[in-house]
Every structure is written in structure tokens, then in C-alpha cells.
Amino acid sequence: MNRPPSSPVNPRICILGGGFAGLYSALALAKIQLLEQWQIVVIDQTDRFEFSPLLYELISGELEAWEVAPPYLQLLRNERINFYCDRIEGINLEARQVQLRDRGPLGYTYLIIALGLEGRVPPHPDVLSFRRLADVQRLEAELQRLQHEPSLDISIVGAGASGVELACKLADRLGDRHQIHLIHRGPQLLPGFSPPTRKAAEGAINKRRIRLSLNTNVKAIQHQGDFQLQLQQQGKFFKETSHLVIWTAGTEISPLIRSLPGGDRGQLSVTPELQLSRYPEVFVLGDLAATPLANTAQVAYQQAPHLAKNLQSYVFQGSLKPFRYRHLGEMLTLGIHNGVVHSFGITIKGRLGNLIRTLVYIQRLPTLRQSLRVLAHRLKLALPWTKP
Structure with missing residues (x-):
């Protein structure tokens, strides 16, 4: 060589x-x-580093944008690294x-x-994606626009980690107002994940009354006021109407x-x-x-x-x-203050699973300074004697 x-x-x-x-x-x-x-x-x-596993916490309000997506110039201020946007x-x-x-x-x-x-481009320009901070901001704008709807129908295409995590966060945020449909073309959700993690996810989905359709393909999407989806399942075609469609399936x-x-x-x-x-x-x-x-x-x-x-x-x-x-294992958020961690044969669910997941990700933020800033901010919000 x-x-x-x-x-x-x-x-x-x-x-x-x-x-x-x-x-x-x-x-x-x-x-x-x-x-x-x-x-x-x-x-x-882009001018910001986006810690993608924590983008879901922006939708639920559990974290703030500066914690999840700090500017590169701020992160690298004391580093021997040049950044070109x-x-x-x-x-x-x-x-x-x-x-x-x-x-x-x-x-x-x-x-x-x-x-x-790159995320696969959705089949319709009005369909939302969920991979970047800009996608979070666009989804937030749509949720604000539809906030007065008495019942909000949301279709999420793809039941991998992104689709499952997003569905659970939205279900907790919207409460009884939601009708969330999780559509997946494969035979099981979370392909590639361990059975304990899938079981925890299935439990979270059922608890939140999220409708899950496996072996289902999206054949066409139209948008005239609301979205009209044409779906195919086991050779049969059917239609459904949604206020929002979010595409989390596939990469290219x-x-x-x-x-x-x-x-x-x-x-x-x-x-x-x-x-x-x-x-x-x-x-x-x-x-x-x-x-x-x-x-x-x-x-x-x-x-x-x-x-x-x-x-x-x-x-x-x-x-x-x-x-x-x-x-080293798997970690998912499964709703507000709820998560699952599966590592070395041990599965931890619920609030403790969520806490472990959050702390691990804070520790893995790019710089020690950013990790300490976020941890200090989270402790300040959590401890009662630090509040005014």
C-alpha cells in the first residue's frame, strides 16, 4: 500500500x-x-449539530432546542477544529x-x-418527514395550526425506531385528542431490535391506543384539505383520511x-x-x-x-x-417520561428507563462543556429548591 x-x-x-x-x-x-x-x-x-436521538423530546417539550441542536461554532469554540457551513x-x-x-x-x-x-423523500410534498431540526419545527407549526381540531387524525408511515418513538410522544402530548395510525410495510415493528424492546414498544403502543397496521403499503396519497391515503393490506385496498401524514420510512x-x-x-x-x-x-x-x-x-x-x-x-x-x-444495547423513548433500555440481557422500562436513556445521551453529547450545561439545566428544573 x-x-x-x-x-x-x-x-x-x-x-x-x-x-x-x-x-x-x-x-x-x-x-x-x-x-x-x-x-x-x-x-x-447546516449550522447546528443535531443530536437526532433526542429530537423527539422537542415535540414533547422535555428538552429545549439549544440542548439538542447547539450551533457548531458554539460547540467548537475552544476546539482546534475549523467549521465550514x-x-x-x-x-x-x-x-x-x-x-x-x-x-x-x-x-x-x-x-x-x-x-x-438521506431520508427517503415522501411521495407528496405536503407529507412531513422527521429526521432533522427543521422537520421538528415544521411539525410543531402544523400542530399549532391544528390545535383547535377536537380530534386530530395522524398517520405515521414506518414503524422503525423513529416512527414508534414519534407516535408515542405525539400520543402523550395530544392526549384524548389523538387518533394515531402507525403504518408499516413489514411483518413486525422495530425490525432489528431485540424481542424485549419490541415487547415494551408494543405495550406502550397499546396503552396509548395507537392503531398499528403491519404488512400494509401506502399506494397513493392525495391532499385536498385533508390527506387521503390509499392503503393495501393482504391484497385488499382501503382508504383513510388524516389531518397529518408523517413519513419516517426508508433512507437513500x-x-x-x-x-x-x-x-x-x-x-x-x-x-x-x-x-x-x-x-x-x-x-x-x-x-x-x-x-x-x-x-x-x-x-x-x-x-x-x-x-x-x-x-x-x-x-x-x-x-x-x-x-x-x-x-451495548438499545434505548427508546416510548412517550413522555417513559422509555426502555435493553442492555446485556437486562430490560428497564418506564420512568427509570427514560431517566437512564436521557442521562446516557447527555453524557454522549459532543463536548464535556455541552454535557455539563445540559445536565446543570436539567437538575435546576428538576430540583424543587432551585426553583424561584
Whole structure:
């Protein structure tokens, strides 16, 4: 394998994507003293880091936007990392160059691709999605618009983690006003999750009178005042009417990645050390790496420090280690102040499960400063003697 020069001119590590894999890799690299002369650049088209597992708490009011989606410039204020809020329009692997919409061409010594998969575009422009902070804000605006409806019919397409968590939060927020229909094309909800977690989710769904339809496909959606959905279940067609439709099902790869070698197959082929095949100076993390691992934040969270060590070894002619994922368990929110944690054969549900989940995620916020700010704010709100 050819090695790059040991002392390149103006060395730069360019990281595409500021999600879990990208941002946490940058933070891990910034801690390596041997790379202190290297420029670390994170590029993302949004100006905020979005801690996606906690977006549901914004809908329920359990957390605030600054806790879940802090600005990158605030997070990285004391870090040796440059952040560019820009759109990535091209990647030239041969020239080792990234094309940005506003800044133009940007060369790199090493490249980390951590853009993640994109949510599948809903089949109708008025159907909501739920992946980003902007989606939360759009849903909140719709809920405010419909707040005077005596009964609110909501159809959620997809009963993976996002659909289940969102359905339970909305059910608790709306109370008796809701009629929530969770539609899933597969034979069971939460595919890929353990039986104890699925059982806890089923119990939460039943308790909240959320209607669950499995083996059901959405064939067409029309919007004229209300939404008209045409559904197919076991060969039979039927229609239903909803005030809101939220699409949480499916992901797809961006055209930018499809243009790369092997990208047309949906993910990029990587070595066990997370290097892009044929381009060892390029590392691929998270959802875009063609590995048998699930597309979860937990995988990206573990890949980030491993990538930092491998890149350091690569720069200084050391040996690289293959990435080995360790599954630590599953956590879901199942309503306001309700959750489930399943780890190492132990399942904890209810308020305690929710508390453990929240504390674990607060601890996993990108920087210690952000974790402490959020924890202090939560304690201030929870402890009676801290209230005026």
C-alpha cells in the first residue's frame, strides 16, 4: 500500500458531514498532539449539530432546542477544529479535492466521508418527514395550526425506531385528542431490535391506543384539505383520511455519493480499517460504509475514536487495526417520561428507563462543556429548591 508523504505541505484533514461520525471523529483527532500542526475541517450544510436521538423530546417539550441542536461554532469554540457551513457539490478523489458551493475547491491530505444516508423523500410534498431540526419545527407549526381540531387524525408511515418513538410522544402530548395510525410495510415493528424492546414498544403502543397496521403499503396519497391515503393490506385496498401524514420510512444515498466508485451500489466499499477501497487516504464512516452493521448512532459513535487512531497510525507509518463493533444495547423513548433500555440481557422500562436513556445521551453529547450545561439545566428544573 502506498504511503503519503510523512510531512505534506499544508496538511489538512477534511471531514464531510457534521453528524455523529463526522463531528466525533474531528473531536477525537483534535486531541491527538502529534497532529496538532494539521488543519481539521468539518463541513456541513447546516449550522447546528443535531443530536437526532433526542429530537423527539422537542415535540414533547422535555428538552429545549439549544440542548439538542447547539450551533457548531458554539460547540467548537475552544476546539482546534475549523467549521465550514457550506454545501458539498463534488468530490474528486484523484485530485484530492472537494468542491464547495460557496468556498469553491478545497484540497485535502486525508478525507473522511461521514455524510450519512438521506431520508427517503415522501411521495407528496405536503407529507412531513422527521429526521432533522427543521422537520421538528415544521411539525410543531402544523400542530399549532391544528390545535383547535377536537380530534386530530395522524398517520405515521414506518414503524422503525423513529416512527414508534414519534407516535408515542405525539400520543402523550395530544392526549384524548389523538387518533394515531402507525403504518408499516413489514411483518413486525422495530425490525432489528431485540424481542424485549419490541415487547415494551408494543405495550406502550397499546396503552396509548395507537392503531398499528403491519404488512400494509401506502399506494397513493392525495391532499385536498385533508390527506387521503390509499392503503393495501393482504391484497385488499382501503382508504383513510388524516389531518397529518408523517413519513419516517426508508433512507437513500445522495447523488454525490453515487458518483463515487462503487457508490452506485448504495454504499461505499471499505476495508476492515474503514478505508475506501483503492483510496487508502479516504476513510468512510457511519451509514455510507458497506458493512453488515446497523445504521445507528451507536455504530458511528464507536467508529469515531477508532478512526482517529487509525488515521494517526497511517500518517506515521504504523499498523492499522480493523474496526470491531461492540453492541451495548438499545434505548427508546416510548412517550413522555417513559422509555426502555435493553442492555446485556437486562430490560428497564418506564420512568427509570427514560431517566437512564436521557442521562446516557447527555453524557454522549459532543463536548464535556455541552454535557455539563445540559445536565446543570436539567437538575435546576428538576430540583424543587432551585426553583424561584
